[in-house]
Amino acid sequence: MNKLITLLFKKALIRSLNKxxxxxxxxxxxxxxYSIVIKKQGDEYGILVDSMNPTTIKGRLWTGSRYQIPASISFDRLQKxxxxxxRFYGFEQIRYSGLWDFWCGEIFQLPFLHWLASTVKQKFFEATTRFRHSRMDVLKKLVEKHLDTAVRQNGLLFEANQKSIIQMFSDCYGAxxxxxxxxxxxxxxxRLIIESLAETGDLNKKNRHEFELSPKALATIAEYEQAERRHKDNIRLNWLIAVLTLVIAASTALQGWQAFQLLNEATPSPKLDQTSR
Incomplete structure (x- = not known):
């Protein structure tokens, strides 16, 4: 690395390691x-940086599951x-890939702009989100999420996986x-809704915080939808009966009024009778 690149590289490490x-x-x-990883060409994981001094970088290497193996490398041995x-800024994660990407993002306050946009979106989310307080609404959303995942994978061969209640909450409302x-x-x-669904067999409770969607959920939804259809049919029928009753009552009243008018027309006036005498 030339002197300018080396200087910018060290300054980026110092800035990141301070936080x-x-x-x-x-x-x-x-x-x-900040979380800093230094890689070389062809290296998938590199070294997770923990500290540095004027000549050496210290950190940890990947073990296959996490960064754990202590390691160090001198600046002299770094080649490109x-x-x-x-960068974890508020609820945002901004990833820089490369030295120039890092400095452009930091100079132009990219994390703050991400945070500002995220804050506006969060306020809009809170203003428009309506929480589902119905067991059936939550169950339908979990089944819908399961089917969406199945479509993207093996479909017929896809089986429901157990999920943490946190993941289920995120599936229903978003991150x-x-x-x-x-x-x-x-x-x-x-949590109470999920526990209730587990009690009725629509979810299988695997452990304290993890649940799995049960096939019974489809039967429960079908029964609920059938009951809803019957309820709506009953409402429509009751409205129809009410309308017909009003029509019949209006028709009866109209016929009564017409009969009354005819009766009045057929009855002679007493004054006319006296005149004729």
Whole structure:
């Protein structure tokens, strides 16, 4: 690397390591962390950077499941390194691929613009989202999500997989629900709905927080829809009876009025009789 590239590379590492992401953290609006991985051509995982000094980079190598093996590399041995940085800004994740991508994003405040756009979308989401407080609405959404996934995979050979209740909540409302102002109350209500569906056999409870969609769910939905159709048919029938009753009553009243008019016309006037005498 030439001197300018080396300087920019080290400055990018220093800037990122000043706010290095902890091993575990929860998503929060206050997040502002960086995760740095340095790769070389043909290396899929590279080294996750933990620290650096003027001559050496220290970090961890990939074990097949996570970054765990301690490792270090000197700046002298770096030949055209690929810098990949993930910045966690609020609920947003911005991925930089390459040195120039990193500095363009940081100079033009790309994370802040992402956050601003996300905030506007979140406010719109909260204003338009209506939570499903019906067991059947939630069950229908879970079945719909299962069928959508099945279509994208093997279809006939696809089987329902167990999911965490968090994933189910996300399937019903989207990822933005976790930043909703009413998240605590609505998630507690959603938990009760899921537990209720498990009690009736529409979901199989695998462990404390994981559930699996049961084939019985289709029978439950079919029975509910049939009952709804009957209910709507009864409503239509009752309205029809009410309308017919009003028509009959109006017709009877009209006939009575006509009979009354005819009777009046057929009855002679007393004054006319006296005149004729």
């Amino acid at each position: 290095k992401a902890p091993s575990r953290f929860r998503y929060s609006v206050e997040n502002d962390f 390194p690929i810098l990949e940085v993930t 933005r629900v976790f930043a909703h102002s009413a998240y605590s109350a609505e998630s507690a209500h959603f």
